[in-house]
Amino acid sequence: MKLRIGLVGARGHTGRELLRLIAARDDLDLVFASSRELAGQPVCDMAPEIANGLLFESLSPGAVADRGADAVILALPNGAAGSFVAAIDAASPKTVIVDLSADYRFDDGWTYGLPEIYGRDALRSAKRIANPGCYATAGQLAIAPLRDRLAVDPHVFGVSGYSGAGTTPSRKNDLEALRDNLMPYALTGHLHEQEMSRQLGLDVRFTPHVAAFFRGIVATVHLSLLDPVTRDVLIALYETAYRDEPLVRVTGETPEIRDGAELPGAVIGGFGLSADGRHVVIVSTLDNLLKGAAVQALQNLCLALGLPE
Missing domain, CATH: 3.30.360.10 (Dihydrodipicolinate Reductase; domain 2)
Structure with missing residues (x-):
């Protein structure tokens, strides 16, 4: 069974890499990709690897939380993640969040995800993961x-x-x-x-x-x-x-x-x-864009979901 993944901030360079990496896995299913600038456009126009007919959407924090995805990746600028995290905390606390911004890298309530140095045990039970810079x-x-x-x-x-x-x-x-x-x-x-x-x-x-x-x-x-x-x-x-x-x-x-x-x-x-x-x-x-962002996010996400890195 594929696990349901949402991506917020899909327009950027890292978002493009994340789309490609998610599509390459047979245990992950991209169920939404949020981008205000690209709303209504087919995801496959940007990422031909995504061949499930998905359209980009402009989703509010509440709408993202209501989708009930197994995991959400936030690929947003610094300072923009908080409202999405709050909405998911309130509506879907079991959803795994991987945040690529710096917003939670200094928060002791989040797990810092650099497995080659700090290990994998904490990531395997993590629900809130701060992706390193x-x-x-x-x-x-x-x-x-x-x-x-x-x-x-x-x-x-x-x-x-x-x-x-x-x-x-x-x-x-x-x-x-x-x-x-x-x-x-x-x-x-x-x-x-x-x-x-x-x-x-x-x-x-x-x-x-x-x-x-x-x-x-x-x-x-x-x-x-x-x-x-x-x-x-x-x-x-x-x-x-x-x-x-x-x-x-x-x-x-x-x-x-x-x-x-x-x-x-x-x-x-x-x-x-x-x-x-x-x-x-x-x-x-x-x-x-890869080990510095998207690949690392996928490593952390898969560890948290119990999937092979």
């Missing part, structure tokens, strides 16, 4: 295996494709502004900086940038260690940490944007090491 996923995957060995705060230098800025026009997705350019922004206090710090229990420093490619993230992470290590030991630590994780590949090479783009998982590599063995540079790359 894309930069935060890349950064945490690079830092986590060494988090108990650090002498000072980690620093993450991140560069994302402009799809990370969403579909609402801004300088960060303006190709003319980005042409021959690398655009730094949110130099302090970025939400993903706060997110990484909260989850890892460290004071992470993060500087995001956007460039003129569409999809992908590369995070170059600087880590200073209490005790020196060799490069072989360093690589072995990461291979051990992720050896049972099919969506994380560890390599001795330095991964680039193109190594993570279109990939459902992440690639961790580089493993630069100072002469004294105490300063490490790790490079993490992934697709911001």
Whole structure:
């Protein structure tokens, strides 16, 4: 029997990926896709994989809750999820919610869903799941295996494709502004900086940038260690940490944007090491729309519904 899935915020880049991923599974059935801008249009116009005749709808929070879906994925901008969560809490509390915004990543009542680092047990019984941010996923995957060995705060230098800025026009997705350019922004206090710090229990420093490619993230992470290590030991630590994780590949090479783009998982590599063995540079790359958003949401959703990841 297929489980009934609803998607709110279907118009965006991540919504498109979610439609494709849901359609590819034989245990999930998309029963509604909500988008004010696309209301009345066939879902298959945007996602040919959805061949059940479904139309996009403009659904209020109450209408979403009344559908009684087994799970609802909220792919909305930051600050827009609350009314939908409240309506589902009131009318259909057993419905699983996966929220892709930052609205509940700092809420102890929600389960933070990065299974490769924080495990799967809590997700298997979760009804309210906060999906991690894309930069935060890349950064945490690079830092986590060494988090108990650090002498000072980690620093993450991140560069994302402009799809990370969403579909609402801004300088960060303006190709003319980005042409021959690398655009730094949110130099302090970025939400993903706060997110990484909260989850890892460290004071992470993060500087995001956007460039003129569409999809992908590369995070170059600087880590200073209490005790020196060799490069072989360093690589072995990461291979051990992720050896049972099919969506994380560890390599001795330095991964680039193109190594993570279109990939459902992440690639961790580089493993630069100072002469004294105490300063490490790790490079993490992934697709911001996939492991940074839609693939991770499907992982979390399937764990919560008792389905194979």
